[in-house]
Every structure is written in structure tokens, then in C-alpha cells.
Amino acid sequence: MSAMPIRPSLLRRSLSPVIATAALLAFGLTGAQAKPVKSVKATKPSVQRVSAEAADPAAARTGLPATVTTALRRAHVPLSAASFYVIKVGAPRPRVSWNAEAPMNPASTMKLVTTFAGLQLLGPDYRWLTSLYADGQPGPDGVINGNVYLRGRGDPKLVPEEMAKLVNTARSTGATAINGDLVLDRSFFADTQDNSYTIDGETQRAYNVNPDALLYAFKTLTFTITPDAAGRAVDVAVTPALAQLRVDNRLTLVNGRCGDWRARANPSITPQSDGTIVAAFDGNYSADCGEHVVNLATLSHSDFIWGGFVAEWQAAGGRFVRPPGLRGGTVPRGAFLLARHYGQPLGEIVRDINKFSNNVMARQLFLTIGAEIDRSGPASTEKSTRVIKRWLSRQGLDMPDLVLENGSGLSREERISAYDMARLLQQALASNVGPVLMDSLPILGVDGTLRNRLTRANAAGNAYLKTGTLQDVRALAGYVDALDGQRYVVVAYINHPNASGAQEAHDALMQWVYKGTP
Structure with a gap:
């Protein structure tokens, strides 16, 4: 196991000011130094040649390149509102550590915590189960006399193609018609919310869809x-x-x-x-x-999946003896199993979550983690938070400042430091699920949320990073493969009202790391 990076604050606390400054200089944490003055004739004014970083006091103070600090100034973002952590994979010390231990709102980069936890705790082959039951077995004429029960366990991607598979399996039992209502069993999740709370009041926006045990087609x-x-x-x-x-x-x-x-x-x-x-x-x-x-995203979860099931049943040639009603409930004991359908594997689901920053899919996974690992009751935010923090602790990744609300980053409350995110990314890369997680990240200038970023830059195709954007928040976390053949973990957070105008700073950071930090 590689040595863990040293916290800059620990250096400052454990060493005298003079020795600490020397140590930070040795670790590359205080920026580039001015080049020596060359000797010149006395009749001419002396000229001192310095690097761009040394000429920029902010760059010299933070260890960041001048292109980044200049971009922040241009966006009117103070350095106090930003945090950065850059470290070569496996190195004991960071190349850049600025404000790195401050808890920051990470926006959608919080999905990295949720997807890594899900991959390790549930496994890349984990599949969500959706089942269809009936009050009784289909009769000789294929009619189900009684209700049918649709029970969900939080599948993030129960889309029409998957619902059609469930319906076709049920039809293969000989069922041709339903003479009863459709009962929705959503009890796997403790709370069902139909956009009762949104981060910005935009209740009909797809990114604000709340999780549900029977989420269908993203309720959109x-x-x-x-x-x-x-x-x-x-x-x-x-x-x-x-x-x-x-x-x-x-x-x-x-x-x-x-x-x-x-x-x-x-x-x-x-x-x-x-x-x-x-x-x-x-x-x-x-x-x-x-x-x-x-x-x-305008209908309720219940109306949405009721309409979806009825449409797919009819499209498969199924009939209803009478118009089916809609009820909520649970599957009764002794119910006849008509169909059982396993959704797409988690290894594929995390690609959708991270490549396209799908909020409701991340929230479905977050709740599923708690329900599957702690089976004492239905899924809840509190249970998932406990399970994930316990998992982090077992790996030596205690994060006292970590705040989880829904695991997607669509939150004003969630917090993590750049330092802790970098530790998580190093641990993930060294784990058995590292390749799956890395494969799920957007590739700079190629796909996902980075498909239009730096498309003509040399760094394009060489950075694998999760992005995050909220009002007052801009975030970036992942990996950059540099020209020198080294892989770097890069985390950059901006929490400021002018964050939306600071993309240039993050772009400059990616290009600087790609070119190879000295």
C-alpha cells in the first residue's frame, strides 16, 4: 500500500515556522521560486528574470500556476473561496495543496463517493429486482381474476425496454388478461416524494426528480x-x-x-x-x-409507472377485463409470482451516473446501499449515511467533515474537502473496482459532461474527471494522465457567487497538470 499524503496543516503544527516553511518549499507547496539575478554591466539597469508563477504573488503563495490564479481573478473569485489538491498517484506528498482541508460543497463530484461505495459494497454485478405478482394463478383462459402487484426495489433504470421484458415474462406464464387493479408496492424505500422538495423550486425539471422504489423512466x-x-x-x-x-x-x-x-x-x-x-x-x-x-417531470411516481405498465401490457397483447384502478399497498403472503426481472448491472449504471451526472440514479443507488447492507428496514437517507461512513472508516478514510444528504451532490448541505476527495480517489484507483469506476468518468473533450471541454487541447482524451455545477459552485475531481507518463489525482472546488464564471481556472489546471508538473 502506498504511503498516504501528508496533511499540510500537520506540517505547520508539528514544525517551527522557519522549519515548516523550508519543508513546504521542499514539498513544492509554496509555488515556484524566482530565478537568480544574472550579473550585468553597472551602466545598465539590472534585470531579474522570474517564472510566471513567481511573478504572480497568488501563484507563489498557493503553488498553483499563474494561469489558474489569473483566471480566478478574472472571474472575481478570491482564493479563499477555492480549494485545490493535486498529487501524483502513489506519492507521499501533494504537488499542490491549497485550502485543501476546508469542507466544501462538491456539487456532483459527490457522486464519486456514492458510486465507489456502491461498487465496493454491492459489487459491479449487482442488479436491482422488480417483481410482478397476482392474487392468483392465471385461469385456463389466461385471465387473472384479482389484482396484480408491482413491487420495486429502487431500480435506477427501469425504462420501457426493461418494463417490456418484465411484461413478456409475465405473459409467458399464460396470462392474457387482468381482471383487477394494479397495486404498487413501493415499501423498499421509507419515504416516497414527488418533487415535494427541490433545490431551486423547479418542480418540473428532470434533474429534480426525487427517488422512488418504483422509479419508471426517470419520471420524465x-x-x-x-x-x-x-x-x-x-x-x-x-x-x-x-x-x-x-x-x-x-x-x-x-x-x-x-x-x-x-x-x-x-x-x-x-x-x-x-x-x-x-x-x-x-x-x-x-x-x-x-x-x-x-x-x-410533471406526473406523480404512481401515475407515471401505472401508465407505463398498462401501456406495455397492452403493447404486448395483454388485455384488461375492466379499466384497471391504481392502488398502493404491499404484496400479500401467498401471492402468485408472475415475473421477476433483474435490471442492468451496477457496473453499467455507474457509467450513466458519472458520465451524464444523473441525479436521480445516484439517489436511487445511495438509498439502495443502505437498504441492502443494513436490512433492518426500508431504505432511508440516515441509514445510507451510516453505512457509507462506516465503510469509509474501515478503509482508514475517516472523514469527520463529510456531510451526506442524498449522495448526488444536488444539495446545499453536502460537504467534503478536496483532501478527503483526493484520498478517496487514490483508494478507489488501487481497489478491485478501480477500473470500473475510472471507466465511468467523463473523458475530457470526448464524452459525458466533458465532451465539449478543451476539445482541441493536448489534454483532451487524457483526463477522466467528474464535474459538478450548482449555483455558486463549480467542482472537478478525478484523474489526469500527464505527458511525463504519470497519473495525477486532481480535485478543485470553487464555492462563490461568481463560480459560474470560473471554468477557465479549472481548464487551466487540467492543462497544467497534463503538461507535467515540475
Whole structure:
């Protein structure tokens, strides 16, 4: 096992000021030094050549390159609002450690804690189970007389293709029709929330969807608005199919500049007295707008999965003797098992979570960790927090300042220091699940949330990093493979009202590390 990095604060506490300064200089923590003055003729003014870092007091003080500190100044972000930690993998001391032990809001880089914990505690091959039961076995005519029960255990990616597999398995038992209601068993999670709390009040935004034991298709309707090839009309398609959803498309195709397409392509969602739900589009839509996609998280979890199941059952040729009602409950003892479906393996799920920063999938995993490791009751935030902190402690990664709220980083409360995140990343890389975790990270200039960053820079394709962005927060954490053949762990956090304008500082840091730190 490689030696753990030395905390800069420990150096300062354990050494006298003079010796501590010398030690920090030796560890490369105080920045580059000025080059010696060259001798010149007395008749000419003396010239002292210095590196850019030494010429920049902030760079000299932090050990950061001048390109980073200059970018922070340009964004009006004080150094006190930022933290950085850069260390070569396996090295005993960091190359840069600035404000590294301060607890910071990490935004979506907190997903690294959740996904590493999930991979180690559950295993990359772990699969979520979704089951379908009935009050009784299908009769000779294939009719199920009684209710059917859909029980979920928090599958983050129960999408239409997966629901179709569950339905087809049930149909293979001989079931052709249901004469009863659909009962949803969501008891695996302690609390069910339909966007009752959001970080910004945007209740219909897909990133704000709350977790549920029966999450279906991310509880998000995706409308695709496209002018047809003939130039005569506007087509509107929606996924997933919900049995109770009807699209009322009254859009008129016109010529002219696109303008504010969203104002005309944002549907009104209205429940009807007959139980149906109408998504109405009205107004003019310019052909110049081309195709656009609108995502809305507007229905409850119960209505969403009820509509999804009924639509897939009917698409598979199944019937309902009467319109099925919707109930909540639990599977009764002695119920007949119609189908059992295992979702995609965790090793694939973490790719979606980290590559695309999917919040609700991360929250589903976070709750699942607690429920599966501590089976004393249903999943809860408190249980998952205890399980993950105990797991960290067993690995020597005690983090007293770690604050977990939902494990996704979509939080104003979550906190971790750059130093602790770097320790976690080193431990992850050396673990049995290191390759899986690293494969899940966005690649700079190639894919995921980094696909459009530094695409023409030499560092493109050589950095594997999780990004994070909230109002007042910009974050970056992961690995950079440098030109010198060394791999570095890089963590950078900015918590400041001007954080949104400080991307240049993080870009400069990635390029500096890639070029090889001295």
C-alpha cells in the first residue's frame, strides 16, 4: 500500500515556522521560486528574470500556476473561496495543496463517493429486482381474476425496454388478461416524494426528480418537436408511452426566424375528468427552429409507472377485463409470482451516473446501499449515511467533515474537502473496482459532461474527471494522465457567487497538470 499524503496543516503544527516553511518549499507547496539575478554591466539597469508563477504573488503563495490564479481573478473569485489538491498517484506528498482541508460543497463530484461505495459494497454485478405478482394463478383462459402487484426495489433504470421484458415474462406464464387493479408496492424505500422538495423550486425539471422504489423512466416525459420533411406540419412525439397520456398537437408551422422556440414548444399538462391527461401544444413554430426536445417531470411516481405498465401490457397483447384502478399497498403472503426481472448491472449504471451526472440514479443507488447492507428496514437517507461512513472508516478514510444528504451532490448541505476527495480517489484507483469506476468518468473533450471541454487541447482524451455545477459552485475531481507518463489525482472546488464564471481556472489546471508538473 502506498504511503498516504501528508496533511499540510500537520506540517505547520508539528514544525517551527522557519522549519515548516523550508519543508513546504521542499514539498513544492509554496509555488515556484524566482530565478537568480544574472550579473550585468553597472551602466545598465539590472534585470531579474522570474517564472510566471513567481511573478504572480497568488501563484507563489498557493503553488498553483499563474494561469489558474489569473483566471480566478478574472472571474472575481478570491482564493479563499477555492480549494485545490493535486498529487501524483502513489506519492507521499501533494504537488499542490491549497485550502485543501476546508469542507466544501462538491456539487456532483459527490457522486464519486456514492458510486465507489456502491461498487465496493454491492459489487459491479449487482442488479436491482422488480417483481410482478397476482392474487392468483392465471385461469385456463389466461385471465387473472384479482389484482396484480408491482413491487420495486429502487431500480435506477427501469425504462420501457426493461418494463417490456418484465411484461413478456409475465405473459409467458399464460396470462392474457387482468381482471383487477394494479397495486404498487413501493415499501423498499421509507419515504416516497414527488418533487415535494427541490433545490431551486423547479418542480418540473428532470434533474429534480426525487427517488422512488418504483422509479419508471426517470419520471420524465420527453417530447420531441420536429418540422416534417414536407414543410407542412410540426410533429410531436413523446416517450415513454403512458396509457392515460394524450398529445393534443395544434402547432402551426410557419416561416421566419426561430426566436424563443421554448415558449411555443412547452406543453400545458392538464388532467381530464375521465382520468386521462392531455399534453397540449398550441401556437406557431418556425421551420427555422428545427428539432427540439422538451423534458418535463410533471406526473406523480404512481401515475407515471401505472401508465407505463398498462401501456406495455397492452403493447404486448395483454388485455384488461375492466379499466384497471391504481392502488398502493404491499404484496400479500401467498401471492402468485408472475415475473421477476433483474435490471442492468451496477457496473453499467455507474457509467450513466458519472458520465451524464444523473441525479436521480445516484439517489436511487445511495438509498439502495443502505437498504441492502443494513436490512433492518426500508431504505432511508440516515441509514445510507451510516453505512457509507462506516465503510469509509474501515478503509482508514475517516472523514469527520463529510456531510451526506442524498449522495448526488444536488444539495446545499453536502460537504467534503478536496483532501478527503483526493484520498478517496487514490483508494478507489488501487481497489478491485478501480477500473470500473475510472471507466465511468467523463473523458475530457470526448464524452459525458466533458465532451465539449478543451476539445482541441493536448489534454483532451487524457483526463477522466467528474464535474459538478450548482449555483455558486463549480467542482472537478478525478484523474489526469500527464505527458511525463504519470497519473495525477486532481480535485478543485470553487464555492462563490461568481463560480459560474470560473471554468477557465479549472481548464487551466487540467492543462497544467497534463503538461507535467515540475
